[in-house]
Amino acid sequence: MSQQVTRGAVDKSIDGTVKYLDDRLSTSGFIKRNIKKVFPDHWSFMLGEIALYSFIILLLSGVYLTFFYKPSLVEIVYDGSYLPLKGIKMSEAYASTLEISFDVRGGLLMRQVHHWGALLFVAAITVHLLRVFFTGAFRKPRELNWVIGVGLLVLAILEGFAGYSLPDDLLSGTGLRIASGIALAIPVVGTYVSFLVFGGEFPGLDFIPRLYTIHVLLVPGIMLALITAHLMMVWYQKHTQYPGPGRTNENVVGYPLMPVYMAKAGGFFFIVFGFLVLVSGLVTINPIWKYGPYMPDQVTAGSQPDWYIGWLDGGTRIMPNWEITVPGMFTLSPNILIPAVVVPGIMFTLLALYPWIEQWITGDKRIHHILERPRNNPNRTALGVMSLVFYGFLWISGGNDIIAQMLNLSINDMTRVIRVLIFITPPIAFIITKRICLSLQHKDRERLLHGDPTGRLLRLPNGEFIEVHEPLSDEVKAILLARTELPMLTPPAEVDANGVKTPNLWVKKLQHRLNRWWYVDQVPMPTAAELTAAKAHTLHELEDAQERGIEIAKDLPSPTKSH
């Protein structure tokens, strides 16, 4: 702060480094622009951070595991230190995983950090995606980053499944058997796909080494590139922020990178890492030694995939057994294709395209940096909840045998009920969510116009009872007023000024209709005139109360000072 009187060793090294780099790469301009970059503070912004940190931890622990793991299906006789499996024939892949778990000091810990890290990684991505969805953070100008995020989710699920399959234990081999069954179900080329992927018949000897390359090189490489792009976009576009006092669409309010965010984000990395190591020391995950080596004629009851595969497995479980056979010609298996290929395909496509779908309906081409409160976009929020309910039923079905056993239900009845509920409940969830959002909008409007009720009743000289309302604080007001309304689209003209028919009229008509449906229930924001009138009314009411000796509250902002 003060003038440089004495310059210590630290100062000299800082000056030297800055000068050295700047002379060669002119880095100082970039650092100057970014070292005080502001990031808004909110707990929900840490979800993406958790995903990022889990990825780094996965890279670190994964590299360690590659030093011991042998991606080979060559059969050997186990001679390690885990006695129950001694003398048993198994693949080198499984034996080396046993070696990591029982013969390498810290090996089991790293394996469990890797597995817990993968579970946390996909979970953090999912919750981060939900946060971005429900707050409208994907809106212009961030649509492209949304698509990258959806791509990362898909890759994370694939990567997780690939890693889960590598140990070649009974559970993971069963998962691969199912994957081969799905490949066989692909129309026309399925048999060829399966034979080429597995190097012949299932299980063959080629698949694990191939999957290994995909798991440790191909997919993580692509993910690393996408994550870099994801972060660069966040950096360049600057982070969104929640509405609040002083927060506008033109500014960003928060704490500077140097030193606060460096300390907070850096510290949070250690917290996530430390948490994963602690959990891995305390809670066993994927005890492959209990499952035994993979044998295509053996299986365990209650086979469960990792949580993020559950919804795919669940869909496959509750699907009716539709199969189309033309004897002598072909067999088509909708019972496999629909839950394993078609439904996930549609779900991820809709998810990736959602920003453009919403933009097309609303006609909203504005730039948004202020996050939307979920209630202020009832249709989006309701669509999100509806999708979650659908996903939830798929996910529950992935564990239907375990749930049925625990609750003492018939698994067949449970499956039949879910087959119905999965179609009936999402629309109901949509309606309920939308109504709740609209009610909350009503409440916000009420609060803006009348303030918050104080619970104090006042009897007027004419005998009328009124409840005294206190004005909203600036903070609350800033949040409630942050909602920006768009006018509805005008109906499309059948012909233009020259009498030429509008091309694709039905598309425009559909857009107009959807636009109407999107906005028609919206509770209007109070107009400026209404707000002014309401403020005068509240002030009057408060003065009235004061005259009668009723003190509203000492810590409230004085009504005369509020806006």
Next chain:
Amino acid sequence: MSNSNHDDIQNEVVPATQSETQVNLPKSELPVHVLRRADVDPIAAARAERQVAIMFLLSAVFTVLAVVSFFAIPVDLYIRVPGPGVTSASNFALGITLGLAIFLIGTGAIHWARKLMPDDEVVQSRHGYSSSREIRESVMQEIRIGGEESGFTSRKIVRRSLLTAIAVLPLPAVILALDFGPLPQNELRETLWKKGVRLVTDPTGRYLRPEDFSVGSLVSAHPENLKEWEEENHNLNARAKTSILVVRMTPEQLRTSQGEGWDYQGIIAYSKICTHVGCPIALYEHRTHHLLCPCHQSTFDLADSGNVVFGPAARRLPQLPLGVDEEGYLVALSDFQEPVGPSFWERG
């Protein structure tokens, strides 16, 4: 990156008209910054500093403990811990010490940031993303000119021949993929079973006789030639197809069969591989004769030709015709009459 054209950009990219409520948006400032204890009270600041330092030092202590436990605890020592139960002592100790060592650096750093680093909120203005109209148009122009200069638009023959060349170039990639594995021949329709092949138990390899079966008992079996095949081929491909389940029922229980005389005195055999996506089926309920696949709960009725009674599987389990040879051992009368395992396109 320059903000010089900011106003111009604003006019260009925000065409939507704002409703009048927007006008009413309060131009409220940031909430008043409240000083923390440590900002005003040197004792509180010193305490916070001490707390941070303790966390960092504790972290170092746990790192040392982690190193000690790495060397001191044998990897094959198991202990009983309340909560996790019997667990590897080395894993437990390393997890706790290393986890805390890392965790405490995190909490220390965050405590430091929250208590001692400046906590005034800072406002920065955002920049517009769109470049100025002139720049945009010059870029569009450059691309157009570049295209013209290259002749890509005007020289049709060059363009089309290039597109043709690029369009056929992926072909070698497809061809290379053809050697990822042998192309399917008849593998999905054949197994090691054939007339006269004896049934053996797994893994003891004992030949099965009708006397081994009491009514209701279920046994998992293989063809006798599987062991030899696996010693020769060193893979599990045959095992994934040949595995069968053998069960004995009384004639009254056995309602239908896939073929006349396919059972031997009520002893019947079905493929163990689910016709849905290929899991081995393992859960048998004696009373109902239902066989349940643990993967997706397809249920088959063994007393009724192995037909599907529930679940996503669409096909019955293929039945293996059984008989006995002259020495009284159970044998297959032929291979399966239909492909085992999941459906595939050519199955027809």
